[in-house]
Amino acid sequence: MSDAAQSETNKTRAESIPGIERATGRSWAEWVEIFESQGARTLPHPKIAIVARAAVPETLANPDWWAQGIAIAYEQHAGLRVPGQSSTGTFRVSASRTLSADRDAIIDAWAALAETRTEHLGHAPGEPRRSRTDKRTFWRLDLDGAGRVEVAASPKTDDKVIVAVSQDGLPDGNRIEEWRAHWKALLAEL
Missing domain, CATH: 3.30.530.20 (START domain)
Structure with a gap:
């Protein structure tokens, strides 16, 4: 598991990170950098998912599904939502x-x-x-x-x-x- 996934400030469900890293070939730190460089902390969920989808390898099966999961993991990481919370706040x-x-x-x-x-x-x-x-x-x-x-x-x-x-x-x-x-x-x- 990457250092970012173990960080006490990272609110992402820890079990999500290794799967994302394995599937995409990118470390969690690289994913965070992609989102941060696009100003994702200020974006709504659909736009964060678009950022993720653009960075998901084309060879990955079910890239849209992965993009959604990666976007949610980032939102949890950034404190935009907690595990179990939807993009509407419920x-x-x-x-x-x-x-x-x-x-x-x-x-x-x-x-x-x-x-x-x-x-x-x-x-x-x-x-x-x-x-x-x-x-x-x-x-x-x-x-x-x-x-x-x-x-x-x-x-x-x-x-x-x-x-x-x-x-x-x-x-x-x-x-x-x-x-x-x-x-x-x-x-x-x-």
Whole structure:
């Protein structure tokens, strides 16, 4: 891990840095210099992501995805956001699990499990909503005072499906790990 990733003033999630360095062939210090030379501390997230995308090697698979991740790591490094915080200032958490089942059956099982609860960590759920696209099956609801929850089931292989829970709009990051544990516990019941 680079010295920059270990710095006490660096708020970037330490596990992000080695992957960025390996994938791009640049040290974290080089990435910081790229952003600083472009005045990224004063830019909104979309412009920081453009700076990152311009510096991502063209040979890297999924360069847009990497650019987003590198931009977020820089924003955390520069104190523009903390881990778990979105570019809008709210917080998010996610958890996932891979299962052997049909994606629609997984969402049915999730609904049967989650819709019997009158609260999630003290927050009342709104009316659940379902939808389906060619690629994913969704289950969504709002939680009073705790943002929005989306569960998406998408095929990973012919016989495996990834079910991912994401919660957006948390007012602060104080309960992120508590929420992650909650969603992981429900996923484990599937």
